[in-house]
Amino acid sequence: MFNNLTERLESAFKNLKGEARINDLNIANTLKDIRRALIDADVNYKIAKEFTDKVKEKATGSKVINAISPGQLMVKIVQDELTELMGGEEAQFNITGNPAIILIAGLQGSGKTTFSGKLANYLKTKKGKSPLLVAADIYRPAAIDQLMVLGEQIGVDVYSERENKDAVAIAQNAIKEAKSKNKNVIIIDTAGRLAVDEVMMTEVANIKDAVKPQEILFVVDSMTGQDAVNTAKAFNERLDFSGVVLTKLDGDTRGGAALSIKYTVEKPIKFVSSGEKLDTLDVFYPDRMAQRILGMGDITSLVEKAQSQFDEEQAKKLEKKIRKNQFDFQDFLEQLQQIKKMGNLKDLMGMIPGMGKAIKDVDISDDAFKGVEAMISSMTPYERANPDSITPSRRQRIAKGCGKEMADVNAFMKQFDQMRQMMKMMNKMPMGKMPGMRR
Numbered sequence: 001m002f003n004n005l006t007e008r009l010e011s012a013f014k015n016l017k018g019e020a021r022i023n024d025l026n027i028a029n030t031l032k033d034i035r036r037a038l039i040d041a042d043v044n045y046k047i048a049k050e051f052t053d054k055v056k057e058k059a060t061g062s063k064v065i066n067a068i069s070p071g072q073l074m075v076k077i078v079q080d081e082l083t084e085l086m087g088g089e090e091a092q093f094n095i096t097g098n099p100a101i102i103l104i105a106g107l108q109g110s111g112k113t114t115f116s117g118k119l120a121n122y123l124k125t126k127k128g129k130s131p132l133l134v135a136a137d138i139y140r141p142a143a144i145d146q147l148m149v150l151g152e153q154i155g156v157d158v159y160s161e162r163e164n165k166d167a168v169a170i171a172q173n174a175i176k177e178a179k180s181k182n183k184n185v186i187i188i189d190t191a192g193r194l195a196v197d198e199v200m201m202t203e204v205a206n207i208k209d210a211v212k213p214q215e216i217l218f219v220v221d222s223m224t225g226q227d228a229v230n231t232a233k234a235f236n237e238r239l240d241f242s243g244v245v246l247t248k249l250d251g252d253t254r255g256g257a258a259l260s261i262k263y264t265v266e267k268p269i270k271f272v273s274s275g276e277k278l279d280t281l282d283v284f285y286p287d288r289m290a291q292r293i294l295g296m297g298d299i300t301s302l303v304e305k306a307q308s309q310f311d312e313e314q315a316k317k318l319e320k321k322i323r324k325n326q327f328d329f330q331d332f333l334e335q336l337q338q339i340k341k342m343g344n345l346k347d348l349m350g351m352i353p354g355m356g357k358a359i360k361d362v363d364i365s366d367d368a369f370k371g372v373e374a375m376i377s378s379m380t381p382y383e384r385a386n387p388d389s390i391t392p393s394r395r396q397r398i399a400k401g402c403g404k405e406m407a408d409v410n411a412f413m414k415q416f417d418q419m420r421q422m423m424k425m426m427n428k429m430p431m432g433k434m435p436g437m438r439r
């Protein structure tokens with residue numbers, strides 16, 4: 001995410017490396033580079049200029065603190081300003097009301113339907129709500145089918161009326177349906193067009209007037225940069241929406257949309273979505289996004305993701321096995337599966353400070369573990385539980401069973417053995433003295 005911008009900002013800060021103090025010249029060079037980096041990330045010129053003006057004001061006004069270098073000081077100022085530019089605080093999401101009504105609007109292809117499914121899943125699994133999805137696209141029967149499929153996948157009911165050509169009536173009927181079925185949130189997925197279009201706008205505005213939603217979320221494809229910002233403006237003028245959803249952050253996004261939208265429409269980004277998996281919806285935190293843009297990773301989100309997937313019973317069992325030097329292939333396989341449940345691998349790695357840059361050109365797909373999984377699957381239950389039992393002839397059979405070379409199996413065995421050695425070593429150490437661990 002935003003790799004190019006991250007790199008450019010890092011190189012801008014290099015202007016200050018080795019400088020003992022901030023002065024007019026080194027500030028000017030750094031700011032010029034920051035401004036160019038923002039413009040190349042598709043941030044509007046005016047926003048970029050105002051941004052660097054603010055940074056300049058803070059940098060020249062700040063006292064020199066002995067403990068902090070000019071470079072570090074500048075990074076901190078830029079970090080604060082980026083956070084501010086993206087909205088400062090985390091925005092609230094209003095799901096009070098029974099049912100709470102959430103209207104989803106945006107262009108066709110922006111990711112509205114996928115987002116509706118993700119939001120329903122999020123509200124169901126994370127907020128204990130009972131959602132109803134509503135297909136209010138009266139033009140494309142395929143859109144109704146798509147929502148039905150998503151609803152099925154996440155176990156959420158979908159309301160539709162295939163013959164009805166009145167989107168307002170469908171939305172009103174859906175509210176009645178929700179009340180009769182005890183659904184406490186309804187998510188209305190509206191029709192989109194390829195470009196801003198008067199008929200579409202009027203239709204969504206009419207639904208808004210009729211159902212008075214608690215939230216109107218404008219969904220926008222972050223890959224479209226400045227166009228995204230212009231579309232947001234047009235929708236906001238008509239709908240006065242309550243929040244923005246940025247989709248497709250997993251793609252090769254430059255960052256312009258994320259950085260300019262809040263400034264332009266004065267509405268917060270409430271969610272971001274990266275990937276088509278239905279459990280990858282994220283609440284938007286401006287401070288965490290600023291950290292990621294500056295290549296500092298996002299450990300908070302990583303830990304939260306891990307915690308939400310964490311099976312405490314399983315974790316305790318695992319800890320016991322590690323303590324007793326009984327970690328085996330079955331445990332290893334289960335760990336891989338836990339990691340995969342956390343979401344897109346590259347996205348996860350990007351949350352580790354410095355890692356995003358290191359792996360930017362590496363192709364890490366969710367299939368990365370497939371080979372290892374195949375090898376473990378070729379083992380018998382006995383072999384999985386007794387790693388030491390795997391003789392060369394067994395290795396040969398395992399390699400054949402999963403279509404790998406003997407050398408692959410050998411390499412994996414060696415790695416696994418090293419990992420177990422490491423665990424053994426850690427077990428021998430008194431608590432609190434483990435390498436790399438802080439108490």
Ligand code: GDP
Pocket residue numbers: 106107108109110111112113114115192247248249250251273274275276
């Ligand atoms: P709609 O026309 O606005 O309802 O858009 P859809 O939900 O049908 O999405 C359009 C296309 O973008 C589909 O192929 C989706 O699978 C894809 N898509 C949606 N959200 C994301 C996302 O966050 N990341 C990626 N990579 N693709 C997405």
